[in-house]
Amino acid sequence: MRDGYERLLADLTLSGALEEGWLGAFERAPRPVFVPESVWAPDAAIPTGYRRVSRVVEPETWWALVDADEVIVTQLDDGAHDGPGVPTSSASKPSLVATMLRQLDVIDGARVLDIGTGTGWTSALLSARLGRESVTTVEVDPNVASEAADRVKAAGLVPARVVVGDGLAGWPTDVPYDHIHSTAAVRRVPDAWISQTRPGGTIVTPWGTPYANAGLLRLVRGEPGAPSYGRFVDNVSFMWMRAQRPSAVTLPPTTPDWLGPSEIPPDLVLSNVDVAFTIGLRVPDARYVHTWDRIVLSDGNGSWASVRYETWDAPDAVRQWGTRRLWDEITAARAWWETRGRPPLTRFGLTVTARGRQKAWLDDPKNLVGRPRLPAE
Incomplete structure (x- = not known):
């Protein structure tokens, strides 16, 4: 060795x-x-975010990647040559x-x-x-x-x-x-x-x-x-x-159904992995993307929300569309995490029933993690 x-x-x-x-x-x-002879190393100067590193051309760089306790990207875009640069296989x-x-x-x-x-x-x-x-x-x-x-x-x-x-x-x-x-x-x-x-x-x-x-x-x-x-x-x-990759967040319609202030800074719903994991369990269809001034959320089924990072408590900081108030669900899920003592990810578990239904729980299979109940419901 x-x-x-x-x-x-x-x-x-x-x-x-x-x-x-x-x-x-x-x-x-x-x-x-x-590890393949050619791998992909992160490089912010390249539009895709990755550059090819060859063992033959850059042996020192290749060995430094291989000997490190880090993931090595070995394929982008399912092997396509003109993709956006999404890692799809790795060491x-x-x-x-x-x-x-x-x-x-x-x-x-x-x-x-x-x-x-x-x-x-x-x-x-x-x-x-x-x-x-x-x-x-x-x-x-x-x-x-x-x-x-x-x-x-x-x-x-x-x-x-x-x-x-x-x-x-x-x-x-x-x-x-x-x-x-x-x-x-x-x-x-x-x-x-x-x-x-x-x-x-x-x-x-x-x-x-x-x-x-x-x-x-x-x-x-x-x-x-x-x-x-x-x-x-x-x-x-x-x-x-x-086959289980989540769909990307599409941009919402131009005119929102609801405008209002946010009760919390949007950074708090992604402040650490434990709160993000909890929110994902409580609102399992939610997904998000960052724009230059907002976080945009979608349920993939016609409901959206967006929240401005600056002046998040202004009357028009939160915009929501569709049959759900997605931002309200997200903030309620975070509040639930707070009231449960900010549990780490490792306090959660999963039951898979004989019929294949998944049920997340906290500490004990009897303490199920359900969808937030909003005041209007």
């Missing part, structure tokens, strides 16, 4: 992110082997990879379905720990899957199956799995993941709402016909499953 990667593993071990049971796998499947941050694998709570011989092959590194780590016959990995992008298959083959850590397909459907050929591990965020845990996991098995996946893609969910599969329960164990942000 290179000195840079050795230092990275030492730092991860010292921080507690990388436990002893996984250290050997990280040594046998070093990250640099799985995940090593400390988060270690955290997610630890949350699986695997034992020798466990069978794992890995959703989102990406560079192939995670499936190689699983193969190094559990043996190749224990691992199936699924990737929706044929080109990404093909390149990952070449890398894991070259490393001698080929999973039993590298499948090109929709990860939301899992892979029913080899059920049941002891664990399902996803490296792409979902808004809803697919029914297929529940049915393909044995009772008592774990599902570890990034989970979020259009307002806050921020939770790492560890869900324990219930008995047949019974609910599955899980908790949000960490703050993470991963790219969405392609």
Whole structure:
């Protein structure tokens, strides 16, 4: 191993992110082997926000990216050459990879379905720990899957199956799995993941709402016909499953249905990840975009709100359209978070019923997190 990667593993071990049971796998499947020759580095001077970094042309820059505990963007715009510069595939941050694998709570011989092959590194780590016959990995992008298959083959850590397909459907050929591990965020845990996991098995996946893609969910599969329960164990942000990507916020009509002042500065509804995650749970269809002077919110179904950052308490600072008063719901959700003692993200959990319905809760599955009730309702 290179000195840079050795230092990275030492730092991860010292921080507690990388436990002893996984250290050997990280040594046998070093990250640099799985990072593509060309990656994308953030660059504010470029219109897309990213510039290509080649290992051949800029070896020092490439190695600095690979040896850092940071995410590396490996694809923009689903591979299109003329897109706006949206990251769509990556090599995940090593400390988060270690955290997610630890949350699986695997034992020798466990069978794992890995959703989102990406560079192939995670499936190689699983193969190094559990043996190749224990691992199936699924990737929706044929080109990404093909390149990952070449890398894991070259490393001698080929999973039993590298499948090109929709990860939301899992892979029913080899059920049941002891664990399902996803490296792409979902808004809803697919029914297929529940049915393909044995009772008592774990599902570890990034989970979020259009307002806050921020939770790492560890869900324990219930008995047949019974609910599955899980908790949000960490703050993470991963790219969405392609089929569950939230739609962008469209601009509202010209003339609002309602004008008024805001009770709070708009910055407070995004002041930290915990309040944003809470608002997303309470108003699960809300999403936002920033303009030069306002935050604009939408429910994706014909209702909007916008709030001016400056003079937010002026009579015309808040504009609202549609059948809902979306800003009122957002501020009520934040007030609820305040009255509950400003709970961190890790105090929340999720129940998935036998019929696939998701119910978020605070501290206990009996304390459900519902939609805000406004005075007019």
